[in-house]
Amino acid sequence: xxxxxxxxxxxxxxxxxxxxxxxxxxxxxxxxxxxxxxxxxxxxxxxxxxxxxxxxxxxxxxxxxxxxxxxxxxxxxxxxxxxxxxxxxxxxxxxxxxxxxxxxxxxxxxxxxxxxxxxxxxxxxxxxxxxxxxxxxxxxxxxxxxxxxxxxxxxxxxxxxxxxxxxxxxxxxxxxxxxxxxxxxxxxxxxxxxxxxxxxxxxxxxxxxxxxxxxxxxxxxxx
Amino acid sequence: xxxxxxxxxxxxxxxxxxxxxxxxxxxxxxxxxxxxxxxxxxxxxxxxxxxxxxxxxxxxxxxxxxxxxxxxxxxxxxxxxxxxxxxxxxxxxxxxxxxxxxxxxxxxxxxxxxxxxxxxxxxxxxxxxxxxxxxxxxxxxxxxxxxxxxxxxxxxxxxxxxxxxxxxxxxxxxxxxxxxxxxxxxxxxxxxxxxxxxxxxxxxx
Numbered sequence: 001x002x003x004x005x006x007x008x009x010x011x012x013x014x015x016x017x018x019x020x021x022x023x024x025x026x027x028x029x030x031x032x033x034x035x036x037x038x039x040x041x042x043x044x045x046x047x048x049x050x051x052x053x054x055x056x057x058x059x060x061x062x063x064x065x066x067x068x069x070x071x072x073x074x075x076x077x078x079x080x081x082x083x084x085x086x087x088x089x090x091x092x093x094x095x096x097x098x099x100x101x102x103x104x105x106x107x108x109x110x111x112x113x114x115x116x117x118x119x120x121x122x123x124x125x126x127x128x129x130x131x132x133x134x135x136x137x138x139x140x141x142x143x144x145x146x147x148x149x150x151x152x153x154x155x156x157x158x159x160x161x162x163x164x165x166x167x168x169x170x171x172x173x174x175x176x177x178x179x180x181x182x183x184x185x186x187x188x189x190x191x192x193x194x195x196x197x198x199x200x201x202x203x204x205x206x207x208x209x210x211x212x213x214x215x216x217x218x219x220x221x222x223x
Numbered sequence: 224x225x226x227x228x229x230x231x232x233x234x235x236x237x238x239x240x241x242x243x244x245x246x247x248x249x250x251x252x253x254x255x256x257x258x259x260x261x262x263x264x265x266x267x268x269x270x271x272x273x274x275x276x277x278x279x280x281x282x283x284x285x286x287x288x289x290x291x292x293x294x295x296x297x298x299x300x301x302x303x304x305x306x307x308x309x310x311x312x313x314x315x316x317x318x319x320x321x322x323x324x325x326x327x328x329x330x331x332x333x334x335x336x337x338x339x340x341x342x343x344x345x346x347x348x349x350x351x352x353x354x355x356x357x358x359x360x361x362x363x364x365x366x367x368x369x370x371x372x373x374x375x376x377x378x379x380x381x382x383x384x385x386x387x388x389x390x391x392x393x394x395x396x397x398x399x400x401x402x403x404x405x406x407x408x409x410x411x412x413x414x415x416x417x418x419x420x421x422x423x424x425x426x427x428x
Contacts, residue, residue, distance in 0.1 A: 080238025102255025105274040108238040
């Protein structure tokens with residue numbers, strides 16, 4: 001089953017936004033593109049596909065945004081609170097300024113920072129490096145396909161991509177459809193005798209585990 | 224403050240106040256500069272840096288579940304509630320400049336930022352006889368077993384130092400380590416409890 005993973009792109013410059021959008025569309029992502037923070041928030045709320053992007057790219061400086069009713073900080077806070085597992089790259093011309101970095105960290109403690117002065121190509125290279133991940137005997141190819149390396153078989157669902165991108169973190173899924181897709185991916189891993197297994201943490205939370213004969217137990221104070 | 228009022232409060236919507244179970248370092252400063260420096264020091268997979276201001280430090284700390292792994296500060300005072308949290312939980316406490324009144328006896332203070340950052344880095348890379356902090360949370364034992372628990376995380380990060388807390392705080396960690404045959408156990412050494420080699424195991428061997 002195919003379901004292209006989504007990428008949220010917030011960039012106030014129309015030309016740069018087009019460029020980023022085209023890049024991700026070429027790679028078979030479904031770009032959720034916005035020129036203003038309020039539009040980005042609305043896409044996260046009302047996106048009819050899934051509203052859970054596997055990656056968010058946020059321009060911190062929104063001086064050219066057509067609507068200034070919300071800020072990039074508002075989008076980052078929403079992502080931090082409701083889409084914690086979604087990796088976020090924030091870029092700015094002033095990324096070296098400690099007050100900018102502090103504001104970004106307050107909005108989203110996990111946001112990755114990128115210097116806009118390095119150019120779009122450098123940003124896209126970084127994104128590609130993040131998305132082309134290898135976990136055990138699985139590899140993400142082109143950001144949209146999980147490949148089982150020994151057999152070269154492919155799995156195309158975005159929820160599978162999300163699990164691989166976020167390994168070793170636990171990922172929450174928010175619909176029965178997503179959870180079913182995750183279980184199907186778990187069966188696919190078993191059928192392929194992959195070194196990677198799907199671990200359920202209950203309440204629609206899952207993570208991938210690479211089997212190295214290790215156990216996992218509690219030391220007692222977090223039950 | 225009620226939950227509906229909180230939802231309308233812009234400050235409450237900040238991501239730094241979002242609850243999370245992953246290992247966290249709360250940095251309390253007036254301007255955030257030290258938090259930026261700490262973030263540059265700490266490997267991203269080891270801990271999330273939470274940039275707090277003196278007036279929201281307690282709320283930020285409360286969002287770190289079950290409690291922060293480390294609190295770094297550069298303020299002259301601390302709210303009584305925050306001081307109580309630091310005195311009753313095994314939280315690594317590091318201060319730039321003189322530590323304010325109310326911090327626990329195991330708090331470390333540093334005159335220079337570089338020395339403080341070196342101590343933060345050292346805690347993140349702690350290796351106690353093969354036990355190391357795992358990405359996100361938990362401690363990886365020498366045999367690859369992952370033990371999850373904020374108290375064990377704290378003991379490993381604080382090694383060879385420890386915590387001025389009652390021994391009972393560490394009982395479950397002692398049991399878990401013994402169950403997995405680890406060669407280390409939390410033990411009182413003077414006023415503090417720290418990880419020490421498990422003498423009993425050595426004698427048996």
